[in-house]
Amino acid sequence: xxxxxxxxxxxxxxQTIYKKPGMVDFIKNIPSDISEYTKQTLCYENxxxxxxxxxxxxxxxxxxxxxxxxxxxxxxxxxxSKQVDWYMEHIGDGYLQLYVGSSLIGYxxxxxxxxxxxxxxxxxxxxxxxxxxVQLFKHVTGRESPFVATTPTGxxxxxxxxxxxxxxxxxxDAFPSGxxxxxxxxxxxxxxxxxxxxxxxxxxxxxxxxxGLGMMNTGVHWISDYPLGIALGYGLAKIAVKKGRVSKKNxxxxxxFSIFPSINHRGNVGFSxxxxx
Amino acid sequence: MxxxxxxSWLQKTIVVLxxxxxxxxxxxxxxxxxxxxxxxxxxxxxxxxxxxxVVTPSGVDSxxxxxxxxxxxxxxxxxxxxxxxxxxxxxxxxxxxxxxTMYVEAPFSVPQFLxxxxxxxxxxxxxGYAYAKLLEQNKDEYLSVEIDKQNKNGKFQKxxxxxxxxxxxxxx
Numbered sequence: 001x002x003x004x005x006x007x008x009x010x011x012x013x014x015q016t017i018y019k020k021p022g023m024v025d026f027i028k029n030i031p032s033d034i035s036e037y038t039k040q041t042l043c044y045e046n047x048x049x050x051x052x053x054x055x056x057x058x059x060x061x062x063x064x065x066x067x068x069x070x071x072x073x074x075x076x077x078x079x080x081s082k083q084v085d086w087y088m089e090h091i092g093d094g095y096l097q098l099y100v101g102s103s104l105i106g107y108x109x110x111x112x113x114x115x116x117x118x119x120x121x122x123x124x125x126x127x128x129x130x131x132x133x134v135q136l137f138k139h140v141t142g143r144e145s146p147f148v149a150t151t152p153t154g155x156x157x158x159x160x161x162x163x164x165x166x167x168x169x170x171x172x173d174a175f176p177s178g179x180x181x182x183x184x185x186x187x188x189x190x191x192x193x194x195x196x197x198x199x200x201x202x203x204x205x206x207x208x209x210x211x212g213l214g215m216m217n218t219g220v221h222w223i224s225d226y227p228l229g230i231a232l233g234y235g236l237a238k239i240a241v242k243k244g245r246v247s248k249k250n251x252x253x254x255x256x257f258s259i260f261p262s263i264n265h266r267g268n269v270g271f272s273x274x275x276x277x
Numbered sequence: 278m279x280x281x282x283x284x285s286w287l288q289k290t291i292v293v294l295x296x297x298x299x300x301x302x303x304x305x306x307x308x309x310x311x312x313x314x315x316x317x318x319x320x321x322x323x324x325x326x327x328x329x330x331v332v333t334p335s336g337v338d339s340x341x342x343x344x345x346x347x348x349x350x351x352x353x354x355x356x357x358x359x360x361x362x363x364x365x366x367x368x369x370x371x372x373x374x375x376x377x378t379m380y381v382e383a384p385f386s387v388p389q390f391l392x393x394x395x396x397x398x399x400x401x402x403x404x405g406y407a408y409a410k411l412l413e414q415n416k417d418e419y420l421s422v423e424i425d426k427q428n429k430n431g432k433f434q435k436x437x438x439x440x441x442x443x444x445x446x447x448x449x
């Protein structure tokens with residue numbers, strides 16, 4: 001007896017599964033992450049985005065001192081203490097990312113959950129990668145932090161003496177914000193890997209905003225330090241997420257047609273015809 | 278430094294957001310083949326009348342329903358939103374407690390920094406492990422279905438309709 005199985009599929013979304021990360025994958029991936037980020041960013045197609053971000057940052061630099069006053073007014077009107085600003089500032093200092101990443105490791109090991117392990121690895125990877133680029137920018141741009149500013153919007157000393165930099169770090173390390181890059185990276189990794197948890201994005205964006213506000217109020221950053229920080233964290237997190245997935249894109253299963261002989265458990269011999277749309 | 282975060286609107290906002298977050302937790306699908314004695318977890322791509330299409334590390338594969346003895350859908354019950362909020366609240370409060378306690382010694386020397394790093398890493402890992410263990414104590418629910426394709430109105434057909442209609446359980 002012959003039987004013919006015709007199998008029609010119609011999926012349009014990419015298939016994703018998570019591979020278990022190696023212990024040091026997050027370190028090994030950093031050079032290629034930075035390389036890929038540079039290639040993706042510094043290309044002709046991205047010129048419009050770079051232009052928009054540069055223009056936006058320039059405008060924010062122009063209004064930096066006024067926006068710093070606005071931020072301080074928000075705090076005064078909101079009535080929260082400087083201690084709360086301190087809490088907000090530390091949302092992005094890396095310890096929270098370490099804490100959350102480690103929690104994902106604990107959870108992932110207990111449940112043998114590759115998605116949790118991969119998320120932890122990606123958080124560490126994107127945080128370290130963005131940290132390297134942020135430090136590079138800081139050491140090149142040499143912008144004063146608000147609390148040590150000698151001009152209304154902070155003096156810039158491009159390519160500062162590196163010894164001076166390390167002796168007087170706040171005089172040089174404002175631009176861009178590593179804190180914002182760090183929290184952005186974590187939010188992007190978690191929201192990409194846990195899309196079913198709708199609260200991650202609003203909570204994450206709120207965390208980024210609070211982090212930014214807190215740092216302005218404590219005088220460690222200007223608002224114009226944030227766009228580049230966000231771009232670095234976002235871009236590097238996206239790259240880390242992409243690398244951590246085994247993606248079975250439809251292009252290897254779609255529009256495919258195959259015929260092969262088959263035999264089922266009853267001993268019936270036939271053909272299977274697969275055509276996937 | 279005073280520990281006044283407990284009364285801050287920041288934490289209240291976080292708690293409210295988490296309270297209204299989805300308590301859902303993905304179910305998993307396990308399959309027992311006729312040639313096997315054990316249920317094996319599969320990542321469902323989609324369900325068809327004749328095939329169950331699953332995602333494997335090497336690509337998309339299909340299982341003929343005739344070769345399947347039974348399936349079971351495992352649902353681990355999530356925490357009640359109130360309990361979940363309490364746990365998240367404790368989790369972040371503990372983080373800030375550690376941060377404040379250790380920042381008394383800031384700026385850190387290298388050994389101190391390593392200590393801080395270890396404390397955050399260790400407490401985070403223990404927290405995640407404990408959360409998973411607590412979650413496991415919630416009773417898992419299984420819907421087991423013996424495959425009987427001939428019975429069109431039976432459990433198999435209902436399960437198949439459920440899998441076909443419910444995209445939530447399909448691999449993203």
